[in-house]
Amino acid sequence: MRRQGCPLCEGDGGLVVARTPRFRVVRVVEGEEALRFPAFYRLIWNDHVAEFSDLLVTDRHACMDAVTEIERSLRSLLAPAKVNLASLGNVVPHLHWHVIARFEADSHFPAPVWAPPQREAAPLRLDLAAVDAAIAQRLGDKAST
Amino acid sequence: MRRQGCPLCEGDGGLVVARTPRFRVVRVVEGEEALRFPAFYRLIWNDHVAEFSDLLVTDRHACMDAVTEIERSLRSLLAPAKVNLASLGNVVPHLHWHVIARFEADSHFPAPVWAPPQREAAPLRLDLAAVDAAIAQRLGDKAST
Numbered sequence: 001m002r003r004q005g006c007p008l009c010e011g012d013g014g015l016v017v018a019r020t021p022r023f024r025v026v027r028v029v030e031g032e033e034a035l036r037f038p039a040f041y042r043l044i045w046n047d048h049v050a051e052f053s054d055l056l057v058t059d060r061h062a063c064m065d066a067v068t069e070i071e072r073s074l075r076s077l078l079a080p081a082k083v084n085l086a087s088l089g090n091v092v093p094h095l096h097w098h099v100i101a102r103f104e105a106d107s108h109f110p111a112p113v114w115a116p117p118q119r120e121a122a123p124l125r126l127d128l129a130a131v132d133a134a135i136a137q138r139l140g141d142k143a144s145t
Numbered sequence: 146m147r148r149q150g151c152p153l154c155e156g157d158g159g160l161v162v163a164r165t166p167r168f169r170v171v172r173v174v175e176g177e178e179a180l181r182f183p184a185f186y187r188l189i190w191n192d193h194v195a196e197f198s199d200l201l202v203t204d205r206h207a208c209m210d211a212v213t214e215i216e217r218s219l220r221s222l223l224a225p226a227k228v229n230l231a232s233l234g235n236v237v238p239h240l241h242w243h244v245i246a247r248f249e250a251d252s253h254f255p256a257p258v259w260a261p262p263q264r265e266a267a268p269l270r271l272d273l274a275a276v277d278a279a280i281a282q283r284l285g286d287k288a289s290t
Contacts, residue, residue, distance in 0.1 A: 090255035
């Protein structure tokens with residue numbers, strides 16, 4: 001279930017905030033993305049699977065239930081203008097979901113984070129430790145499912 | 146459950162290929178997106194809801210089951226390099242899922258469709274009528290659920 005040379009098989013892919021038998025949740029802490037979008041989380045499926053539709057239905061539901069819990073953590077603690085969800089994987093075809101809190105003051109809003117920036121990045125002061133803890137608690141309750 | 150001034154409450158949002166009590170599926174047929182990414186579908190929730198986590202769990206599962214069926218239609222008929230899934234809604238905060246078949250020859254691959262293009266757009270000849278029909282059939286079976 002691991003593929004040699006896949007960066008998400010060979011590494012965690014970010015700062016791990018929750019780990020379950022099926023997936024882990026990481027916060028993106030390196031690179032320009034982390035500076036521009038500090039509340040940028042990824043749910044990374046543990047097994048090497050390329051497409052969402054490769055999962056069994058129970059796994060798909062568990063995956064999106066967890067994405068929902070991440071989204072709820074972001075909403076309740078950060079009150080973002082919008083939450084963005086995406087599973088792309090064109091470069092790294094190992095199933096992972098981007099869950100990103102967007103703010104009107106961020107460098108790209110309302111454009112997608114992958115589009116050219118709209119403005120200079122404003123420093124966003126967010127209590128990410130609290131978000132990390134909330135995600136860990138919400139998903140920890142389900143770690144055995 | 147409709148909001149005045151919301152383009153996805155006041156219009157279909159594309160060429161409708163399937164309609165169910167909870168959502169519709171449209172193909173994007175207008176603008177540059179349709180030229181660059183002809184197999185660009187959207188699942189649009191019928192009620193005006195902003196975030197995925199606003200849905201009840203049964204609706205969330207039904208939503209993603211349908212996204213999965215769209216993805217499977219694209220994969221079985223078009224064999225894309227990758228399928229991209231995204232729910233952003235920064236501009237139109239009415240829940241909709243982008244489901245896009247990506248090809249190595251498309252203008253942006255492997256970048257996201259929202260990033261700057263990587264190359265001139267190659268004309269992609271795809272049997273979209275067959276994809277439309279496959280989606281309608283797969284979701285029609287579930288129209289009453």
